[in-house]
Amino acid sequence: DAGVIQSPRHEVTEMGQEVTLRCKPISGHNSLFWYRQTMMRGLELLIYFNNNVPIDDSGMPEDRFSAKMPNASFSTLKIQPSEPRDSAVYFCASSLAREGYTFGSGTRLTVV
């Protein structure tokens, strides 16, 4: 089991550019979560999917953020246009029922 796979590991982009973060959950897991982690705000849940359907996107900061899960093995988080305040580590996690989450290694995003 390769775990939750995120790409890229690091992304540096200029303000105003589009950024796409990718996630492959663990096979068989039916829930997928996108988190953002910063020193100031800790771990924030942005959105989660259950059986590929978005259930709660109340944590998405604003319309510049969007997430999709076209199938059970792939999800994307897109920021367009990116801003310096979006700089953070973005984690994807997956789970099955009441088990705890399995996190990916994260994408460190820097917007300059």
Add this chain to the structure above:
Amino acid sequence: GQQLNQSPQSMFIQEGEDVSMNCTSSSIFNTWLWYKQDPGEGPVLLIALYKAGELTSNGRLTAQFGITRKDSFLNISASIPSDVGIYFCAGHPRSGGYQKVTFGTGTKLQVIP
């Protein structure tokens, strides 16, 4: 929404010492989870607790699900340098089902060799 208060926020301890940290909530939780995050990595699940009063060990780590279902603690015995990291408590609140986990703010542990 539910909040988890985790304490202490940070701690420095000498190698070999025991460590204790806890997590409290104003509402009831159905499960309690303890994670550790190493620098540059995602949090990793250490222990999961599913019943009030449950005491579970994982090597030098021991965690308990509080009787009131509103708290949990994690103990680390005989700390070693690789215990350094951020420890998060988390759980499934009774009102939220089993899909959405609430995370605490973390306890940053530093071990002095």
